[in-house]
Amino acid sequence: MKKKQLLKLKQLTATEEMVRMAKEDIPVQKQECSGYFYQYGMHIMAEVEEKILKVALFLTEYLSLGAAEPVYTIFVDKEKNDFIGYDHLHKKWTSAVFDRLNFTYAVFRSEKYCDDASKQCIQIYLQSDQDAEDALLSFQLNVRRQNLLKKHKILTDKWDQVMREVPKLPKKWEHWLKKSALSQNFIFYEPSRKGTTHGYCTWCEKEVPVEHPKHNQKGTCYCCRRKITYKSVKMAKKVITEEETAYLVQNCGNGLVVREFRLQLLAVMSSYKKPLFQWYERRRFVYDSNFQSTEYYYGSDQTERGYRWIQGELKNSWGVGWRYYVECVRGSVYRRNLCRLNQTMLGRTGLPEYIKGTSFVNPCEYLTQLTRQPVLEQIVKADLIQLAKEMVTTGKFVECRPSKELGKSLMVDRFRLNRLRERNGGADYLAWLRFEKEQDGFIPDTLIDWMAGHGILPKDIGFIKDRMSVQQVKNYLERQSAESGESPKDLLTIWEDYLIMAKRSQIDVGDPIIYRARELVRRHNELAQSVGNTNILRQAEELENSYPMLTQLYGELEKYEYSDKEYKIISPRRTEDILIEGEKLRHCIDRNDRYFERMNHRESYILFLRKADDERTPYYTLEIEPNGTIRQKRTLYNRQLDDIKEAEKFLQKWQKQLQRKLLQEDYELAKRSKVLRVQEMEELRKNKVRLNGNFQGKLLADVLAEDLMEVEVVEALAA
Secondary structure, X not given: OOHHHHHHOXXXXXXXXXXXXXXXXXXXXXXXXXXXXXXXXXXXXXXXXXXXXXXXXXXXXXXXOOOOOOOEEEEEEOOOOEEEEEXXXXXXXXXXXXXXXXXOHHHHHOEEEXXXXXXXXXXXXXXXXXXXXXXXXHHHHHHHHHHHHHHHHHHHHHHHHHHXXXXXXXXXXXXXXXXXXXXXXXXXXXOOOOOOOEEXXXXXXXXXXXXXXXXXXXXXXXXXXXXXXXXXOOOOOEEEOOOEEEEEEEEEOOEEEEEEEEEEEEEEHHHOOOOEEEEEEEEEEEEXXXXXXEEEEEEEEXXXXXXXXXXXXXXXXXXXXXXXXXXXXXXXXXXXXXXHHOOOHHHHOOHHHHXXXXXXXXXXXXXXXXXXXXXXXXXXXXXXXXHHHHHHHHOOXXXXXXXXXXXXXXXXXXXXXXXXXXXXXXXXXXXXXXXXXXXXXXXXXHXXXXXXXXXXXXXXXXXXXXXXXXXXXXXXXXXXHHHHOOOHHHHHHHHHHHHXXXXXXXXXXXXXXXXXXXXXXXXXXXXHHHHOOHHHHHHHHHHHHHOOOHHHHHHHHHHHOEEOOOEEEEOOOOHHHHHHHHHHHOOHHHOOOHHHHHHXXXXXXXXXXXXXXXXXXXXXXXXEOOOOOEEEEEOHHHOOOOOXXXXXXXXXXXXXXXXXXXXXXXXXXXXXXXXXXXXXXXXXXXXXXXXXHHHOOOEHHHHHHHHOEOOHHHHHHHO
8 A cells, every 4th residue: 555645535534423422422430440431432434535445533532622633544455455554643654453553541441433324334345244343453453364474474385395395204104113113012911810821912913922920010022022011901091101202314305304203102901902003293304415404393383373394493381481492312213214315415424324233313413413523424434333322422522633544533543443343432442542552552451441440531640641551550549449448530539639739748759659659548638737728739730730930930029029017028939829818818819810821921920918017817919010010909808998008108118119129121021011901901991891799880990990009110211
């Protein structure tokens, strides 16, 4: 409908009769509702002009004041099956239907007046026997629905085009489901005092001989040799199996489709020889040539108000507002078409071989892992089924290198690849073979089995591999386990902690008496009691391995030490000192590697401000630049207290005396440090990073700027 042409049509205006009725209509208050209501809150007038139905809506409250113009005009074109409305008050068009127009609550709750001529006009034009209001609303809703269906059909046509490419089910599909995919089978028997000799097997679908059956007892059918469960007809009223899953993989267009089926058996004891077998297809995964999948499920289409195949994820409801995705589970896979599929794109996936070597499979799970780890195809085709299962079912990542040869790809040689295949080893066995190759030795399978049986991997013995062989580690762990009662896996952690504590206590950990200590647990506990928190020692060891310049730096920081009668600045002697400081003052220095990274690059250093009469008690932690510029000064819970104002006088005195001790190298480092600090502050302001807790949402850049105590002398010297 063209809006300009509609506005050129004659505008309907209220008649004198309508104005008179409005003025005589006195609003009254209804008991059941708050507010005042007219008898007729709205007047409706209709007319047909140039095959367009014009429906004008007048509000009684405006008519009573003498206004003759409508508030809305609805234009209807039945031939084009279209409508549109014009809001005269706001001078704008609207596509809202009649009962969604912007009227007050009182207007909708009151009656609407339409004279006979207008009512007849609407009914004849719309060919409806309903009242004027209902006829107009029904037409609008019908137009809305048809437009919605047209838009929806664009989607459904695409879905249907894909679904038409899905092949038909194989012949005897239901027979395969019943005989191969259904794993729960039963023998129903009628108990007798003379002894039960026959029962009905659901797999054989006939009577079979039985011997001394018991209700719910597991057994095997003498005829089909299937595993069954005995069910007494008198003790079980009905039997319903749990739903199981089956998959069918087929070619589909230029790709393939994985079809998911659910199946179940229902037997009522009054007719147990005719159990009901139910199955249905609930989901399809369509893959393109790049193995990118699109999911379809069979469900209710709210637009079409019927059941069909819908593109999207299958979800179930836990209640109002709670929906969850239905995960695919492993199930039986139809195998009779695998040879034919192996000649298509599926042949470069390894999925047919994987299905043949595995009882229950989720093909989608396999294809997902294949896209993440392409080496999976080589692994399956090399008959390394256990390794493939771990990759598919647990998502275990197997590190590999690009190579045409699988052995080189898995970082082992041909001999070890054959060992992996013969043992049908998994990821843990592969890890030990890689370790064996790295050590250029040989580890017997019995030794690997012992390690794997206790959950020990090569990375777990990395701390001792330079001093002991795998066999020696195993022998040592066995002896210590027998003495202490600890498991070998737990002993490894105790052993590593012990060596870390010994190393940081300046004990020679290269001495066999030390690293193969007798009564390991007792020696560990004794050392832990003398050196303190083992977690801090382990963290310090890891930090120094990550930032190797730390140990060299501590000796150079002594020149930053200074004291007077009230305060004292001391430098850390080891990494543990900084970690202990952070733990006692409860700020972030012991939980943030950023400060250690800055120290490693000589961008800033950590120093401790103490009171002269109690220098062992942490007071304030300082972060300084190489020239003495103080970036941060923080005490308990990352705060600053009022007493820092007194300490700042001491800090200024410390900065001045420090300049005489510094070298040109320190000033160059300070110059670079300032550039990095300015860049960081600009970035923080740009990102508007804020602090919570004690800082009440203040900008981090503002907090750091308040902390800053620059050294003016450095600028002159650096220039």
